[in-house]
Amino acid sequence: MVKDFESLPHTADIKIRVYGKTKKDLFRHALIGMFQVIGPKIAGCHVESGRVVCKELPEKHDIAVEALDDVALLVDFLSEALYLSDVNNEAYLDVVIHELTDQKIKATIYGAKVKGFEVVELKAVTYHDLAIKKVDDVWQADIVFDI
DSSP, X not given: OOOOEEEEOOSSSEXXXXXXXXXXXXXXXXXXXXXXXXXXXOTTOEEETTEEEOSOOOEEEEEEEEOSSHHHHHHHHXXXXXXXXXXXXXXXXXXXXXXXXXXXXXXXXXXXXXXXXXXXXXXXXXXXXXXXXXXXXXXXXXXXXXX
């Protein structure tokens, strides 16, 4: 089984490496990793094996994003989720991707209201060293978040 994401060391920001058997998996794991890595504090949820686990994710939003290529699409998709998180005071721990091409994504993100974050709030998704590549039949991307 392919793992979904892992934290990587970074001097000033937060960096994760995301994996997926498909690009849909990669985008899903990027969203999950972005919020899990900062430890959202959510009423009624608990931490299990270092991850926030919720029985229900009552908040949902539809996202439709278009971009020039898959790298810009990933940044824009995560940036839209981060924007919605800031505006609605929510964290998103799952997503259903309805459509994905290298230039377009349509998805529904699922989350819950937050009381804060264990680590820090993210300011932005960056393009720093970002590339989507396939390594031994597994899609992968390193993503740096500005804090």
